[in-house]
Amino acid sequence: MPSVLPRRQGIKPTIEALCQRLGSQQLLHSNLTASTKDKNMKLLPFLGLVGLASSLASNPISFENNLNYQSPSRRHENLGINIPLVFRRSLKRGAVPYKPSELQFTHGVASGDPYPDSVILWTRVAPSAASDKSNVTVEGTVDLYNHETEQYIKADANPICADWKVWEAKSDGSTVAKGTAYTTSDIDFTIKVEAKGLKPFTVYNYQFTICNSNFTSPVGRTKTSPSPADNLDVIQLAVFSCSNYPNGYFNAYGNAARKDNHDYVIHLGDYIYEGNQGGKRAHAPAKTIFTLYEYRTRHGQYRTDPDLLLLAQNSPWIATWDDHEVSNNGYRDGSSALNNTEASFRADGRMISVDQRKMNAVRAYFEWMPIRQVDLDDNLRVWRSFKLGNLVDLIILDTRNYDRSITSLGWNDAYIELIRNEASRSLMGSRQENWFYRQLSESAGRNATWRIIGSQVIFSGAEGAGTDTWGGYLANRNRTLKHLYDENIGNNIFLAGDSHQNWVADVAWVGKRNYSSSTGVGAIGVEFAGTAVSSNGRAGPISSANSAAKTRVDQNAVLQWQEGYYRGYFLLSATREKITTQFFGSPTVSTRNAWELPLANFTVLSGQNSLARPVAGAKVEAGFANGGTTTGTNLTLNTQTGKWQVIGFDNMYIS
Numbered sequence: 001m002p003s004v005l006p007r008r009q010g011i012k013p014t015i016e017a018l019c020q021r022l023g024s025q026q027l028l029h030s031n032l033t034a035s036t037k038d039k040n041m042k043l044l045p046f047l048g049l050v051g052l053a054s055s056l057a058s059n060p061i062s063f064e065n066n067l068n069y070q071s072p073s074r075r076h077e078n079l080g081i082n083i084p085l086v087f088r089r090s091l092k093r094g095a096v097p098y099k100p101s102e103l104q105f106t107h108g109v110a111s112g113d114p115y116p117d118s119v120i121l122w123t124r125v126a127p128s129a130a131s132d133k134s135n136v137t138v139e140g141t142v143d144l145y146n147h148e149t150e151q152y153i154k155a156d157a158n159p160i161c162a163d164w165k166v167w168e169a170k171s172d173g174s175t176v177a178k179g180t181a182y183t184t185s186d187i188d189f190t191i192k193v194e195a196k197g198l199k200p201f202t203v204y205n206y207q208f209t210i211c212n213s214n215f216t217s218p219v220g221r222t223k224t225s226p227s228p229a230d231n232l233d234v235i236q237l238a239v240f241s242c243s244n245y246p247n248g249y250f251n252a253y254g255n256a257a258r259k260d261n262h263d264y265v266i267h268l269g270d271y272i273y274e275g276n277q278g279g280k281r282a283h284a285p286a287k288t289i290f291t292l293y294e295y296r297t298r299h300g301q302y303r304t305d306p307d308l309l310l311l312a313q314n315s316p317w318i319a320t321w322d323d324h325e326v327s328n329n330g331y332r333d334g335s336s337a338l339n340n341t342e343a344s345f346r347a348d349g350r351m352i353s354v355d356q357r358k359m360n361a362v363r364a365y366f367e368w369m370p371i372r373q374v375d376l377d378d379n380l381r382v383w384r385s386f387k388l389g390n391l392v393d394l395i396i397l398d399t400r401n402y403d404r405s406i407t408s409l410g411w412n413d414a415y416i417e418l419i420r421n422e423a424s425r426s427l428m429g430s431r432q433e434n435w436f437y438r439q440l441s442e443s444a445g446r447n448a449t450w451r452i453i454g455s456q457v458i459f460s461g462a463e464g465a466g467t468d469t470w471g472g473y474l475a476n477r478n479r480t481l482k483h484l485y486d487e488n489i490g491n492n493i494f495l496a497g498d499s500h501q502n503w504v505a506d507v508a509w510v511g512k513r514n515y516s517s518s519t520g521v522g523a524i525g526v527e528f529a530g531t532a533v534s535s536n537g538r539a540g541p542i543s544s545a546n547s548a549a550k551t552r553v554d555q556n557a558v559l560q561w562q563e564g565y566y567r568g569y570f571l572l573s574a575t576r577e578k579i580t581t582q583f584f585g586s587p588t589v590s591t592r593n594a595w596e597l598p599l600a601n602f603t604v605l606s607g608q609n610s611l612a613r614p615v616a617g618a619k620v621e622a623g624f625a626n627g628g629t630t631t632g633t634n635l636t637l638n639t640q641t642g643k644w645q646v647i648g649f650d651n652m653y654i655s
């Protein structure tokens with residue numbers, strides 16, 4: 001049995017250990033370094049030796065192809081998995097590789113973060129749907145990602161090999177990109193590869209196959225992004241947030257997948273929830289999650305919902321996190337239920353610190369989501385941007401975990417009220433904030449028609465005085481508005497989730513710049529903040545939710561439509577002339593069903609910087625629109641059959 005190795009050892013001692021074990025000191029290069037490229041090069045001489053030492057056809061290059069072995073940060077390599085060590089373990093005498101028939105693609109396929117010439121492909125291939133027991137080695141207060149224990153090595157000496165291939169959907173099926181990748185329990189048997197050499201704005205199919213077998217994954221479908229200079233007619237986005245598994249079924253995902261009216265899925269966060277909720281879709285594991293094993297298991301559970309699997313299989317996702325991917329009301333140093341104090345560490349955190357928990361959550365997120373590792377200087381960076389032709393610049397923010405100043409945590413709300421306007425407070429940290437303003441300027445500078453900003457929390461102030469939104473960081477909000485107004489940057493569309501209700505508002509600097517609520521003149525953009533896929537919103541009956549919406553719209557100058565009863569999502573379509581959005585309601589998430597209720601449609605004309613009037617054509621299905629009427633028709637589409645029917649449900653959630 002290999003001995004336990006020293007903590008946080010670098011690459012060089014590992015390779016030395018490999019040489020010693022194989023009696024090949026003469027092969028050891030004198031100047032091994034830790035960079036990824038160098039690792040590949042320096043390991044090449046070992047490949048012939050490996051062929052003699054083991055029938056296992058793994059090699060370090062194919063481990064490197066699986067991005068999940070890498071650190072979430074390219075500049076923090078120690079947060080990654082030590083590939084030479086995994087490789088060495090695979091050479092263990094007596095190891096019996098898995099037969100293909102012992103393996104399964106446990107959680108479908110997914111793709112994401114489209115570039116003009118590449119896209120991320122994801123799957124998981126494993127002997128079991130469960131996250132490997134070996135993960136218990138990172139429970140408690142042991143070294144993060146240190147798997148070098150006897151129990152761990154016993155658990156999984158054998159890398160699993162999968163080939164993947166990509167072909168153009170409209171083609172004869174000829175492979176245009178392919179590769180081989182290995183996975184092990186170190187990364188919870190996930191596989192994440194970058195398919196390169198693709199054409200812009202093109203639909204591709206892809207599939208994984210267990211090496212040397214006919215065992216295949218489902219066929220996935222994905223799409224590259226346009227090139228930055230491409231003149232597109234239209235881009236369509238399906239926008240989601242807040243999918244709480246025990247609360248209800250992810251019908252919104254399935255409806256969007258079946259209708260198939262989008263190029264890309266945007267998920268603004270709360271893709272998982274960290275709590276311990278019971279019921280017929282009770283959370284697994286049955287506890288509030290803190291450890292890496294627990295976050296992985298939670299991700300695995302969410303990725304069993306058939307509608308999530310369908311949307312993941314058929315669409316590229318661009319995802320970012322909100323608080324619940326880590327913990328409720330998170331900020332850079334804690335959350336409502338885990339404060340950065342010894343007392344909280346002991347009583348609330350099961351002796352797991354705020355930072356350690358965040359790292360566990362981040363690693364599981366990177367393993368289980370088809371997200372790129374941004375070129376970054378720390379492992380928390382998911383803020384990034386996508387140039388979708390010269391039509392849209394999509395700017396994805398992290399307004400939650402990256403570097404957010406303290407937020408309301410339940411026990412400190414009076415304090416946050418006192419400091420909410422301090423100039424030093426930032427929702428995103430100065431580094432991200434400067435990047436954000438630069439992105440806005442550069443987007444305007446290259447004459448992209450629209451700037452679409454994916455925030456988690458609501459920007460416009462539509463929700464009122466909440467402090468766990470941009471409203472708790474007024475200086476950051478004002479700096480953003482000042483930048484947009486001073487630089488004369490228009491056609492700004494903010495997206496938000498987090499609130500579990502629908503809010504559509506003009507983005508205006510009320511009190512600083514003239515703004516007319518009736519015409520929209522003076523605004524600098526529009527915010528579309530969507531309801532939740534399944535998380536709790538405003539309780540019924542619908543009539544009381546509608547009257548609450550009217551009160552809110554009447555009391556808030558920028559707010560033009562509010563609706564709190566329905567779960568759902570919205571579709572956004574961008575052309576040169578206008579943005580249109582269609583909000584859809586799931587009339588119940590207490591069962592898995594294909595019912596979808598159109599709630600309201602909105603238009604933003606290019607150059608107008610506010611919602612077109614009359615708002616929503618003066619007619620909405622639910623909630624309240626400024627100057628409009630609300631008519632609850634319950635005329636609902638079955639996205640499975642294509643049939644329309646007047647239908648209603650008494651119960652929204654799994655009780």
Ligand SMILES: [Fe+2]
Pocket residue numbers: 242243270324498499500535
């Ligand atoms: Fe949420």
